[in-house]
Amino acid sequence: MAKTMDAIQKNLLSEIMDLEIVPEGAYNIRANGESAARHTTANIDIVTKTDKPGIDIIIKPGTKNERVDIPVLLTKTGLKDLVYNDFYIGEDADVLIVAGCGIHNAGDEETAHDGIHSFHVGKNAKLKYVEKHYGEGEGTGERVLNPTTEIEIDEGGYMEMESAQLGGVDSTVRVTRAKLADRATLVIGEKIMTHGKQTAITDFTVDLDGEDCGAHVVSRSVAKDESRQTFLSCINGNNLCSGHTECDAIIMDGARVDAIPKVAANHVQASLIHEAAIGKIAGEQLIKLMTLGLSEKQAEEQIINGFLR
Amino acid sequence: MLELRNISYSVTDEVTGKTTDIIRDVSLTINDRFVAITGPNGSGKSTLAKIIAGIITPTSGRILFCGQDITDMGISERANLGISYAFQQPVRFKGITVKDLISIAAGKDISVAQACAYLSEVGLCAKEYVNREVNGSLSGGELKRIEIAMINARNTPFAVFDEPEAGIDLWSFGSLITVFERMYEKNKGSILIITHQERILDIADTVIVLSEGRVTAMGSKEEILPDLFGTQRPCRVIVGGEG
Numbered sequence: 001m002a003k004t005m006d007a008i009q010k011n012l013l014s015e016i017m018d019l020e021i022v023p024e025g026a027y028n029i030r031a032n033g034e035s036a037a038r039h040t041t042a043n044i045d046i047v048t049k050t051d052k053p054g055i056d057i058i059i060k061p062g063t064k065n066e067r068v069d070i071p072v073l074l075t076k077t078g079l080k081d082l083v084y085n086d087f088y089i090g091e092d093a094d095v096l097i098v099a100g101c102g103i104h105n106a107g108d109e110e111t112a113h114d115g116i117h118s119f120h121v122g123k124n125a126k127l128k129y130v131e132k133h134y135g136e137g138e139g140t141g142e143r144v145l146n147p148t149t150e151i152e153i154d155e156g157g158y159m160e161m162e163s164a165q166l167g168g169v170d171s172t173v174r175v176t177r178a179k180l181a182d183r184a185t186l187v188i189g190e191k192i193m194t195h196g197k198q199t200a201i202t203d204f205t206v207d208l209d210g211e212d213c214g215a216h217v218v219s220r221s222v223a224k225d226e227s228r229q230t231f232l233s234c235i236n237g238n239n240l241c242s243g244h245t246e247c248d249a250i251i252m253d254g255a256r257v258d259a260i261p262k263v264a265a266n267h268v269q270a271s272l273i274h275e276a277a278i279g280k281i282a283g284e285q286l287i288k289l290m291t292l293g294l295s296e297k298q299a300e301e302q303i304i305n306g307f308l309r
Numbered sequence: 310m311l312e313l314r315n316i317s318y319s320v321t322d323e324v325t326g327k328t329t330d331i332i333r334d335v336s337l338t339i340n341d342r343f344v345a346i347t348g349p350n351g352s353g354k355s356t357l358a359k360i361i362a363g364i365i366t367p368t369s370g371r372i373l374f375c376g377q378d379i380t381d382m383g384i385s386e387r388a389n390l391g392i393s394y395a396f397q398q399p400v401r402f403k404g405i406t407v408k409d410l411i412s413i414a415a416g417k418d419i420s421v422a423q424a425c426a427y428l429s430e431v432g433l434c435a436k437e438y439v440n441r442e443v444n445g446s447l448s449g450g451e452l453k454r455i456e457i458a459m460i461n462a463r464n465t466p467f468a469v470f471d472e473p474e475a476g477i478d479l480w481s482f483g484s485l486i487t488v489f490e491r492m493y494e495k496n497k498g499s500i501l502i503i504t505h506q507e508r509i510l511d512i513a514d515t516v517i518v519l520s521e522g523r524v525t526a527m528g529s530k531e532e533i534l535p536d537l538f539g540t541q542r543p544c545r546v547i548v549g550g551e552g
């Protein structure tokens with residue numbers, strides 16, 4: 001199947017997946033709104049939905065150390081791709097899912113991908129979900145990505161979500177909703193960089209319903225030029241639970257960042273913390289790196305790269 | 310190597326309009342291996358170091374480095390000419406590791422083994438530190454040593470160390486002095502050390518005493534130290550240091 005991909009698609013794939021060609025293990029590659037390649041394993045099934053666009057990814061209980069890759073590539077200008085992906089992680093499974101969307105827009109029409117991902121993390125299952133978004137292309141057409149992530153974690157389940165959108169996406173609205181059962185844990189680390197006139201809105205709601213469940217939602221972002229970012233985060237503590245939300249942003253040039261963290265304790269045993277810090281790069285950090293021989297521009301890059309690592 | 314000609318620096322309070330002189334007409338020439346600057350807290354030692362590194366622009370006076378006037382040069386330009394500055398208060402970062410900083414200081418991507426070698430020289434168990442982030446999780450003393458390791462990695466003919474002795478309780482002064490001596494052997498340049506520590510002053514070829522922004526004494530350690538320590542010898546510290 002690698003032969004059917006052109007150079008642009010291969011490059012996008014390497015940007016979002018850190019992979020040159022076809023991944024090992026289970027995968028489904030979606031290109032320009034159609035399934036381009038698929039591979040399943042004994043423990044991981046991928047089934048095309050019949051009622052709407054998208055796939056069901058079914059991971060058998062007890063599956064250990066397996067990986068699923070589900071990249072989406074868009075190279076046609078004007079394409080508006082909408083996809084529903086449902087993930088079923090069986091009890092006691094321990095897997096890695098890597099998703100990503102790369103847009104190459106060479107034309108002048110808007111290219112968009114709206115991915116609606118639902119995760120059902122079974123009892124005591126462990127899931128690491130990595131998502132990368134990337135846009136490129138010389139055209140004037142907007143590159144738009146609106147991912148929605150719905151998460152349900154059963155008793156004792158664990159999910160870690162790592163998402164990164166570090167360039168090239170003109171407009172994004174990221175919505176993440178999670179519900180946690182007893183002893184479930186959710187860890188979210190998000191990294192966003194915007195430049196030019198880009199806008200990014202990220203909106204988390206976590207319901208800590210189960211006893212002894214916990215969530216960490218941490219966002220690090222850099223806003224450059226005239227870009228705008230909004231960080232919304234709401235953690236509802238509905239039981240004996242712990243929740244932590246943090247937004248740490250570097251603001252540059254004429255950019256604007258709004259951070260609106262909210263924690264709601266609806267139970268006397270809920271313990272919740274929110275933190276938000278927005279500021280420009282510390283002058284002393286720039287000066288230190290300049291005394292090591294870097295120009296101001298290079299120093300800035302180092303500081304941002306480190307911050308978003 | 311480095312010459313300060315009639316350097317003065319004053320600041321004006323924007324609200325009261327009051328002007329304070331911080332450095333007053335300082336002239337000195339640094340050519341020796343080790344030159345120490347000492348003096349009470351607030352006497353202007355760090356300000357002078359920042360003027361040399363280009364972080365602070367003097368109100369008047371000229372700075373010459375190897376005969377070239379560098380007064381109007383920026384921080385990066387001076388750094389690339391061969392001036393290094395180890396801060397009194399090391400800077401913390403987010404996400405930048407010890408190895409990143411040492412690589413930046415060395416001016417090239419260095420191997421883990423090379424980074425470890427620099428760290429071992431300053432008494433840090435290298436393996437534990439090389440991939441650590443240079444953030445608030447490191448202690449003040451650890452940050453000071455990483456600061457010294459960076460200057461070592463830069464390997465420039467001229468370096469200023471601003472109170473390098475702070476936080477080296479677990480590590481001996483002997484090792485710190487060995488670092489300076491090795492640094493000199495590599496470059497045969499000049500090392501300027503701002504210090505309160507008698508044992509460090511003791512290796513200086515020239516000692517400069519700064520007080521209220523003025524040079525009040527300058528000479529060999531034999532000429533200067535007896536006066537400094539005459540009445541306070543048992544403490545082994547002049548002012549403000551942590552014995």
Ligand SMILES: Nc1ncnc2c1ncn2[C@@H]1O[C@H](COP(=O)(O)OP(=O)(O)O)[C@@H](O)[C@H]1O
Nearest residue numbers: 320329331348349350351352353354355356357
């Ligand atoms: N920007 C500034 N505005 C006002 N006062 C300053 C400024 N920078 C330094 N000072 C003052 O200058 C004096 C010298 O400071 P510094 O060079 O840090 O002293 P030292 O390193 O010898 O302890 C101090 O009294 C300090 O408060």
Ligand SMILES: [Mg+2]
Nearest residue numbers: 354355356397
């Ligand atoms: Mg000082």
